[in-house]
Amino acid sequence: MSETAKKTSAKVLVFSTEKISDPAIDLAGLLKLHYPPTVYVITVPCSSSVKPKWIMHAFEKGYDGVFIAADGSDCPFSETCTEKTSDIIAQTHILMKEKGMNPAKLKMAAICSVCAEPFVKHMNNFVEELSRN
Amino acid sequence: MKQKIGVYICHCGANIADHIDVEKVKASVETYPGVFLARTTMFACSDSAQKEIEEDIRSNQLDAIVVASCSPKLHLQTFRNVAMRGGLNQYNYVQVNIREQGSWAHSDKPADATTKAIQLVKAGIARVAESKELEMLRINAANKVAVIGAGVAGLRAAVELADMGTEVFLIEKEHFIGGRVSQWGKLFTSDQTGEMIVKNLYKDVIKHPKVKLYTGTQVAAKSGSVGNYNLELKITPRFITEACIPNAFDKAIEVCPVEVDDEFNFGMNKRKAIYKNYASEFPHLPAIDIENCTKCGKCVEVCSNIDLDQEVRTETINVGSILISTGFDPYEPAEGEYGYKTIDNVITLQQFLRLIELSGSKLTYKGKEIKTVGYIYCVGSMQIKGDKKYCSRYCCTSAIHTANEVYDKYKVKSYHLNRGIRTYGKQELLYTQSSLNGDVYVEFDPKKEPVIIKNGKGAVINVIDLLTAKEELEIPVDLVVLVTGMVPRKGNTIGDILKVPIGRDKFFNEIHPKLRPVETVIDGVQIAGASQSPKNISESLKSSLAAASKAASLVSKGEIELEPTLAKIHKNICEWCGKCAAICPFGAITKTTIEGREVAQVNVANCKGCGMCLPVCPVDAIDLIGYTNREIESMIDALID
Numbered sequence: 001m002s003e004t005a006k007k008t009s010a011k012v013l014v015f016s017t018e019k020i021s022d023p024a025i026d027l028a029g030l031l032k033l034h035y036p037p038t039v040y041v042i043t044v045p046c047s048s049s050v051k052p053k054w055i056m057h058a059f060e061k062g063y064d065g066v067f068i069a070a071d072g073s074d075c076p077f078s079e080t081c082t083e084k085t086s087d088i089i090a091q092t093h094i095l096m097k098e099k100g101m102n103p104a105k106l107k108m109a110a111i112c113s114v115c116a117e118p119f120v121k122h123m124n125n126f127v128e129e130l131s132r133n
Numbered sequence: 134m135k136q137k138i139g140v141y142i143c144h145c146g147a148n149i150a151d152h153i154d155v156e157k158v159k160a161s162v163e164t165y166p167g168v169f170l171a172r173t174t175m176f177a178c179s180d181s182a183q184k185e186i187e188e189d190i191r192s193n194q195l196d197a198i199v200v201a202s203c204s205p206k207l208h209l210q211t212f213r214n215v216a217m218r219g220g221l222n223q224y225n226y227v228q229v230n231i232r233e234q235g236s237w238a239h240s241d242k243p244a245d246a247t248t249k250a251i252q253l254v255k256a257g258i259a260r261v262a263e264s265k266e267l268e269m270l271r272i273n274a275a276n277k278v279a280v281i282g283a284g285v286a287g288l289r290a291a292v293e294l295a296d297m298g299t300e301v302f303l304i305e306k307e308h309f310i311g312g313r314v315s316q317w318g319k320l321f322t323s324d325q326t327g328e329m330i331v332k333n334l335y336k337d338v339i340k341h342p343k344v345k346l347y348t349g350t351q352v353a354a355k356s357g358s359v360g361n362y363n364l365e366l367k368i369t370p371r372f373i374t375e376a377c378i379p380n381a382f383d384k385a386i387e388v389c390p391v392e393v394d395d396e397f398n399f400g401m402n403k404r405k406a407i408y409k410n411y412a413s414e415f416p417h418l419p420a421i422d423i424e425n426c427t428k429c430g431k432c433v434e435v436c437s438n439i440d441l442d443q444e445v446r447t448e449t450i451n452v453g454s455i456l457i458s459t460g461f462d463p464y465e466p467a468e469g470e471y472g473y474k475t476i477d478n479v480i481t482l483q484q485f486l487r488l489i490e491l492s493g494s495k496l497t498y499k500g501k502e503i504k505t506v507g508y509i510y511c512v513g514s515m516q517i518k519g520d521k522k523y524c525s526r527y528c529c530t531s532a533i534h535t536a537n538e539v540y541d542k543y544k545v546k547s548y549h550l551n552r553g554i555r556t557y558g559k560q561e562l563l564y565t566q567s568s569l570n571g572d573v574y575v576e577f578d579p580k581k582e583p584v585i586i587k588n589g590k591g592a593v594i595n596v597i598d599l600l601t602a603k604e605e606l607e608i609p610v611d612l613v614v615l616v617t618g619m620v621p622r623k624g625n626t627i628g629d630i631l632k633v634p635i636g637r638d639k640f641f642n643e644i645h646p647k648l649r650p651v652e653t654v655i656d657g658v659q660i661a662g663a664s665q666s667p668k669n670i671s672e673s674l675k676s677s678l679a680a681a682s683k684a685a686s687l688v689s690k691g692e693i694e695l696e697p698t699l700a701k702i703h704k705n706i707c708e709w710c711g712k713c714a715a716i717c718p719f720g721a722i723t724k725t726t727i728e729g730r731e732v733a734q735v736n737v738a739n740c741k742g743c744g745m746c747l748p749v750c751p752v753d754a755i756d757l758i759g760y761t762n763r764e765i766e767s768m769i770d771a772l773i774d
Contacts, residue, residue, distance in 0.1 A: 011773060020632070023654040026204045027634055027642075029233030037245035040252065040772045041234060044760055045698060049744025051762075053753065058769050074632055076358040077743035078718045088748050113632040113654060 010064035010130030012123065014041045015050045019076055020113050021069035027116035035123035039067075046077050047108070048084035052092040055106060059096070064130045065105045067122065072110030082110065105130065135197040135225065135262045137169040139189050140254065143177035143202035145232055152236035154247045158201070161251040167262045169193060177202045183215045190219030197221070197261040201229040201254045206654050207645050222266035224697070224759070229257035252772045259767035267758065269694040270737075274360030275453040276691055278684045279304060281352060281627050284312020285670060286662025286677035287458035288334035293681040294456075295343035299689055302364075302450050303338065308349045308371055308420035309410055310335060312460045313663075314670060316397060316483070318490050321534050322559055328413065330670070335415040348416060353447065355630050359657030360453045360693045370443035372421040373407075377436035382407075382419055385432035385439065393425050398487040399463075407432050407439070453688035454657040456680050457633065457641060459625050461663035464513025464521070464617040471509050471615055472585035478592055479585060479613040482508070482532055489539065496543040498612055503545060507594045507610035508532045509583055510551040514618030514667075517579055523638050525618030525667040530560040532616040533567045540570045547572045548608050550583050550596055575608075576600050585613055619667040631658055640666045651680040659684050698742030698759050700735045706754035707732040713746035713755060722746060 016022050022043055028035065044050060047070035055066045068085060075081030085108055093103040107126060111119050142158050144150035155173045163171035170193065174182045177200050189195060198221065200212050205228040213223035231250040239246035278294050280287045283305035291303040309315070311331035318326050338344050349369040356363045377385060391406035398404075406426040409419045421432075421439070433439045463483045466473040473479050477499060480488070485506075488498060496503045510532065514525040533556060536547035549572060556564040568574075576599045577583055583596035594608045621639045628641060633653045636642040641660045644652045651659050661680035662673035687693060700713075700721070709731040714722040721739035724731055733754075744757040756762060 013769065013772065019654075019656070022204075023206065023634055026206065026230070026233040026654075029235075029237035031637060032237055032240060034241050035238060037239040037242055037249045040249070040256075042256075042765065042768055042772075044744065044765075045757070046743040046745060049747050049757060049760070051748045051753070051765075053762075054765050054769065057766050061769055061773050063769075063773060077741060078745065084716070084745060091748070114634045 009036050009038045010127050011038045011062065012036075012040070012065045012067055012127055012130065013058045013063045014039060014067045014069055014123075015044055015047065015054075016041050016069040016111070017047055017071050017075075018043050018045055020071040020074050021111035021115070021119070023113040024111050024115040024119050025069070027114065028120050031116055033116055033120045035120045036127040038127065039123050046075060046081060047071055048075075048078065048081050048088065050085070050088055052088060052095055055092045056095055056099075059101060059105070065107070065126055067126055068108035069111040069119065070108050072112065074110075074112050102133070134167065135264065136167055137194060137196045138167045138258055138261060139186070139193070139195040139198040140168055140171040140258060141177050141182075141186060141198070141200045141202075142171070142173045142231075142254065143200065144173065144175045145202060145236075146176065149202070149232050149236045152240045152243045152246050153231060153250045154243075157247055158231075158250050158254055162254045162258065165255055165258050168258060169195060178208050178211055183211070186212075186215050187219040190216065190221055195219070195221065197225040197227075197264060199227050199229060199254065199257040199261050201231045201250065201257065203232040204230050204234075207648065224267040225261065225264050227257045227261040227264065229253050252774065255774055256768040256771040259771040260764050263761065263764045263767055265758070267697040270697050270699070271692045272360055272695055274688045274691060274693045275451055276300060276688050277302065277450075277452040278454045278456055278688060279352075279362070279364055279450065279452045280456045280458060282306075282312065282458040282460055282662070282664065283310040283346065283348075284458060284460045284662065284673075285314045285330060285334060286460070286673045287312070287456075288331070288338055289674050290456055290458060290661055290677040290681040290684075291344050292334070292337045292341060293678055294685055295341045297681075297685045297689060299343065299685050301344045302347065302452065303344055304347045304350050304352065304366065306349070306351050309414050309416070310338075310346070310348065311415065315410070315414070317486060319538060320670065321530065321563060328411065331415065332413065339415075346416075349420070352627055352630055357451075360688070362452050362455060362657065364450050364452065364455070366448045366450060368446050368448060369423070370445065371418055372423060372426075372441055372443050373418055373438055374440050375438045376418055377438050381436040384435040388431040388435060390429060390431065391425050391427060393422070398491065399481065399484040401484050401487045401491065453693075454659065454684040455631065456659045456661060456684050457627055457631070457664050458661040458677060458680070459622050459627060459664040461619040461667065462622050464620045466512055466615055466617060471512060471583070472587070472592065472613065473615060476585055476587045476592055476613070478590070478611065479615065481512075482528065482535065482614050482616045485612070485614045486535060489535070489542075496539060496545065501590050501611060503539075503543070503611045505546045505548070505610045506536070506539065506612045506614055507548045507550060507592070507608055508536065508614045508616050509594075510549065510616045511579070512615040512617045513620065515552060515579070520637065520639055521618065521620065523618075523667065524555060526555070526672070527667065527669040528616045528618055529555045530563060530669065532614070533563045533572075535614075536572055537563060537566050537570060540572075548594070548610065549574045550594065551576055552579055575606065619663055622664070625664075631655055633658055633660070638666065640664065651676055651683050657687060696742065696759070698757060699737060699740045700742070700744065700746050701756050701758055702733045702735060703754045703756065704732045706752050708752055708754075709733055710751060712749040712751070716745050716749050718743075718745070
């Protein structure tokens with residue numbers, strides 16, 4: 001099968017933060033660590049700024065999964081960033097369930113500025129998991 | 134909506150074009166709504182390409198531009214400046230990353246990388262189409278810099294910053310300053326010793342009213358952001374309040390029952406729990422190594438200025454910027470590597486240097502006089518496998534300089550088993566002198582390394598000489614010196630605390646080796662000296678001056694320009710529930726009344742642009758400038774188009 005014919009690979013939208021997780025994703029590229037090319041990144045200032053309606057919009061448009069690369073304890077804005085981002089996830093999970101969607105299609109993990117390898121691992125696992133289902 | 138958008142797709146030489154079909158990207162986006170023109174360019178960041186983009190903006194009256202190239206961390210400002218020079222507002226520019234997140238990440242799948250690049254560029258076009266003209270914000274910045282590490286790079290940076298009027302907190306983990314350079318004897322090219330260089334820098338630091346020196350101090354935690362970092366310092370006391378009278382200090386050392394390996398001398402001798410590494414060390418006050426001290430109290434009996442009850446304390450400092458200069462560790466060979474620790478007379482170059490410093494009129498090791506030395510080069514450098522593929526830059530020069538020193542002092546015969554000598558620039562004079570001394574140079578193949586065999590009180594080195602008929606040579610020597618390279622500092626917690634990225638070699642990584650060589654992706658954090666990569670002293674000092682200039686340019690104006698990313702309340706939708714005000718960590722949202730309706734309002738001075746208020750609004754009445762619903766949703770649409 002040719003590379004372009006692999007259309008079964010799940011599409012994932014990543015909300016990443018400019019200061020913390022973006023450098024890790026760039027570092028993954030710099031280190032030539034490969035992850036599926038169906039992973040697309042939109043940068044935001046803080047993971048706690050992602051609106052549930054954006055996530056739902058992504059699902060409506062056909063993304064198979066949404067991943068929030070959260071700042072965790074490294075967030076320059078708030079010590080409770082993880083908690084706040086988790087609330088967004090929980091709120092969106094409710095909206096997803098109402099639409100009959102599997103909540104496993106939305107994930108978050110803390111990705112620090114040097115977390116290139118963890119990011120790649122998350123993406124490989126997430127895309128594989130979504131592609132299987 | 135912008136209607137005359139210019140799109141530029143960069144080859145980045147081969148970096149992008151080798152894995153992404155840039156012409157196909159151009160063909161796919163040039164008919165996208167709003168696109169007026171699309172071009173490919175070999176190097177978008179080159180002067181000529183910048184001028185072409187400027188000219189395009191002017192002559193075609195473009196209302197927005199997109200450049201698809203590398204990470205915005207590298208060239209966002211470059212192209213913003215291009216936009217401004219062409220007559221566009223800088224916020225009508227969007228940079229799309231098709232290198233780090235495109236060609237490099239997916240070099241294994243070029244066709245898919247091209248497809249992804251097309252989607253990314255379309256998303257950039259969608260975003261820039263919604264962009265507005267904006268102005269930068271200005272925030273107050275503390276004109277203070279924390280310099281972490283008081284080796285020569287940190288000392289020099291501290292003096293330079295202070296001379297520029299910046300308040301400096303110079304923070305050293307050890308109880309004594311000077312770092313690695315204080316361990317070296319006579320240096321090339323000036324014949325000064327490391328001790329003399331450190332002494333001169335210390336004199337400048339200690340007399341400067343704007344430098345506050347902390348020794349025995351580590352950064353334990355960080356909060357805040359550029360312009361306003363808070364660092365929590367953990368300060369370990371020296372356990373000595375004032376200097377003992379000289380004899381009392383000597384007596385205290387004498388009565389101390391603890392003996393440990395002397396790290397300063399790379400384990401070539403022992404030291405006591407109360408110590409100074411050398412007599413004229415700075416600061417002059419000795420210190421007690423409390424981890425090994427048994428608190429027996431014998432030293433207190435002979436010196437009343439010793440106080441074993443001193444406690445670790447914490448202090449918080451506020452700074453606008455941070456400069457890391459934590460230096461390097463010499464590579465420690467593995468047990469058995471070229472006979473290290475398995476054959477008695479195999480030591481590292483660093484140990485040999487201390488042996489020379491500690492020796493008198495005769496050079497002896499373990500009771501045997503040293504008359505011949507075999508140096509094995511590139512131990513822990515330029516390795517075929519692993520992280521240490523780099524050249525450590527200083528080792529060839531250091532080894533040959535050492536060979537010349539021991540020839541002059543002790544008439545020692547030297548054999549240099551190398552992989553190509555790199556005594557570049559003025560250092561080449563050392564190589565010439567060494568050759569005149571009669572030193573023998575043998576080049577070996579890294580795949581056929583020399584083998585060390587114990588031979589009585591000495592050793593024999595078996596090596597295949599690459600340059601003369603590939604004959605196997607047997608070289609009997611009294612001492613084998615492993616010329617080891619540089620590796621990053623062990624247990625360097627500051628990198629974890631500040632989250633400074635590291636490169637493939639595990640040293641701290643700059644944003645760009647040529648364009649932004651001392652800045653990191655963490656705003657306001659600079660790197661200098663060998664914490665960044667192997668450097669000799671001269672190179673370390675040059676990078677420390679660059680980092681000091683960069684730090685000062687950031688904080689010395691008292692304010693820093695920041696992105697105009699602010700929360701914006703749609704007052705016609707807002708029904709004031711107070712949730713946005715409750716979640717804002719900066720107290721930037723308050724209640725106001727407009728035409729009899731209670732609504733939220735944003736205090737621009739307090740808003741940091743985090744956007745935490747966005748998702749909690751039940752009626753979606755808040756947008757973040759630069760990240761509006763329209764911008765984000767149009768990008769989501771374009772990425773899956």
